[in-house]
Amino acid sequence: MSQVAYLPVGKREQTKAANRRSILDAAREVFGELGYESATVRDIIRRTGLSVGAFYNYYRSKEEVFEALADDGARRFRPLLRAAYETADGFETYVRGAIQAYFDFLADEHENWQARRPAGERQPHTHVQTPEMAAVFDEIRDALAEVMERGDAPRVDPDYLAVACIAISREIGERMLQRRPLDTRAAADFAVGMIMGGVAALPRLYAD
């Protein structure tokens, strides 16, 4: 029974990975229960059973844990986004696929661990800047540009377009979560309609 070749071989590597996960899980719970503001680094640490010093071997602050959480979310969402891109056969199907995927994702995450916090609270899926988030932004902008190039839609300022699409999705998504019954489909219909109509009416980049 020597050296069962798992992914992280050494014992050190294993506990390291486990601790990272443990901290992230604890943080999710704590932020969910106490909210970001009033949560304490020590609150998170307590749930992990680690010592204070050990925690600081992994993350330098509460903020950094929060970012890691957001980054994690973005990382899990990315494949869904990519799938939407690859499945799509035009501008509208891409937008629809991406938004429906996002709203379902949102609903899922919300169910799972967001123990009903007051609205307007800081949430990992919004307004934090992390590398993975930036990557998602770029991916969306490029996909939009790419799909526009194919002639399915008029060419407009891709940066503003991406910003607007994300803004609509984010805010409609958040509003959606507060409504009962939860209807991701209706919300998606709204967001997609807004974007599709909007693009058609937008000032063109190269008047031709």
Next chain:
Amino acid sequence: MSQVAYLPVGKREQTKAANRRSILDAAREVFGELGYESATVRDIIRRTGLSVGAFYNYYRSKEEVFEALADDGARRFRPLLRAAYETADGFETYVRGAIQAYFDFLADEHENWQARRPAGERQPHTHVQTPEMAAVFDEIRDALAEVMERGDAPRVDPDYLAVACIAISREIGERMLQRRPLDTRAAADFAVGMIMGGVAALPRLYAD
């Protein structure tokens, strides 16, 4: 030279108002220079010359000062919004007026006291929930509903619509501030186009 009848008559009232202003001004500067996160209640207090205790007679925390700042912004913006409503003679002119007003307002505030902070920073004009902010939201939603009723635009879910319009304006506005040269007109063209086209294509509330 006795009792020149100013607006706040008593000396007490005067210094009270002066202190409130002083704190808000100091807070603007401090947040502008240090950023919200790393700014300290004491930093603000130091700039006012007040004592610690005196500060706490006016605001209970850094957060509360920040909200007061946001509230103040909303309060100054409201008349401009109202003017846009009263000047408008239809859906498009209202949307255009409101957005142009907002972007000009944004540009102004930015010039004045926002000593170029890293992007994504917490800013009083975004994502804070204050009574005055909520009032602005309601005003926009009602104005949109009202204008829709007049038949200038198809009727759609007013809540989602208001959320979407505000989201677009907010995010395009923020992006606009990062571009050189600063072009509020172009940004407004984009946002208005997006909204106008979007509304036309939206799922109707009462299919008729």
Next chain:
DNA sequence: CTCTGATCGTGACGCGGCGTCAGATTCGAG
């Protein structure tokens, strides 16, 4: 003007969260 209660200002103080670091412990290569 004086007196008096009330309001407001002052700053030292205690509390609590933060991040560190010297020492202990555990791992794993040789």
Next chain:
DNA sequence: CTCGAATCTGACGCCGCGTCACGATCAGAG
């Protein structure tokens, strides 16, 4: 088994926060 490096531990000092007992100032009554 040995030893150096990686990791863990938790007591410690620091710093910002909000309070509160006390003093100063004001406004109104007499």
